[in-house]
Amino acid sequence: MANDRLREAVLNAGLTPLSLAERVGVSPKTAERWITLNRVPYPRHRHAIAGLLKERESYLWPNAASPERVARVAESEVVHVYSRRSAVPYDLWRRLIEQSSERIGILVYAGLFLPELVPTLIRDLQERALAAVDVRLLLGNPESEAVAQRGAEEGIGDAIAGKVRNVMAFYNQLQDVPGVHARFHSTTLYNSIYRFDNEMLVNTHAYGFPAAHAPVFHLRRLSGGDLFDTYADSFDRVWSSAAPIWPPPVAG
Template sequence: MPRNDRLRDVLAAAGMTASELAAKCDVDAKTVERWVSRGRLPHPRSRVRAAGVLGKDVDVLWPEAVRRAVKLGADRELVGVYPRRSDLPRSLFRELIEGARSRLWFGGYTSYFVWLEVPHAAETIGAKAQAGADVRFLLGDAASQVTASRDLIEATPLNLATRIAMTQAEIGKSPTPLPVRLSDRHIAMSVWVFDDDALVATHIGGALGQDSVTLHLRRRESDGPFSRYVEHFEALWADAAAGHPSLPE
């Protein structure tokens, strides 16, 4: 889960450490650190106590708690909606990658931006794979006519084939080979899955990937929107052409 920047900022403004807040709330210091660094949602009693200590409303420090309280059914899985992928918190992909333990699926046509926004991404992802995580890269097929047609629409100097090649080069820096498959069926919608979080970006017209409307989902039920997008990724993966696994340098 992404870190709780609001809680971190309020702690800093109050000149209080996580250990000090923990002592006042009668919880372990590591618990408070997880509230901040992993965005963990405290138990209701702890939320109320911490908010009182910090002099803030609970919904200011943990808006997710309020959203959960008022949502019913499938919409409970919706963490956030962003008009553009570029509107995502810049730290979100890094936090999701670093926090994932069991699954890291990259279903972007190029996922090129990952290497720009996440320092040492290949090394981190490779280490996750070595630890047993299910890592997959579903990239666009640079040789496909679909890719060529999209390049004509986007008309950018750094075309899709180049960005795909750059991602393949970055994947090659992993300390262990990573599974890569190629497809042209996800040209208009990208899905990234990190454990129980998913980011879904849908292209709008001729806009670039960074301008795609983006959803942040978190699994709350067995057959909700999150699961549907996981099924979508798995179907694409099953039909995709096997690319060569990355090789460490």
């Protein structure tokens, strides 16, 4: 059976089995067997290929690593654990935003604290988007049952819906910026997710407590890990089921 994932990744990278072999330092026949016969490369070659093709090892070779190794790598993806959101350093937020070069994703119900914490957030997101960074904002639909339920669980009534409307006063300034997309979701939010390229802050949610009082995991994606990708996939699932907040631009 051929490794179609590897074949497609090689083609998407503008390479051939021959050029892949040259870049990795193996014989063309070896590289061809990786693709046509689904032979699994040595770990050092898997790491080099994944970096070259900008794909995850676990995607290209799902069964190559033992469960024990996957678990160890996942542990290494945890950079730091903060006991509560307020403990996340301001400088970390700034670095993650300013150094993003490919994508920024924010999944919250309201997340009103962020533009209050980072006064230049709207300008920063605009600059990142104009630099070809894909900016995706996922906010809770203020009319949804999920948002109302969260407010009830925290004992604050419809305050979260009000916060969503308040934070929109900030994000609406980005409505006409190319590369910025915003959607309302109506999902039960188990975690707030803030993604910046291959780093992520995951704010866990605890029943009866506001997100500000719950722990935050700082994650950094590793090629052979799956912890980061679990939350990245969760973000994508919510995005796919959410509805655009802003109307599509009118063609001139």
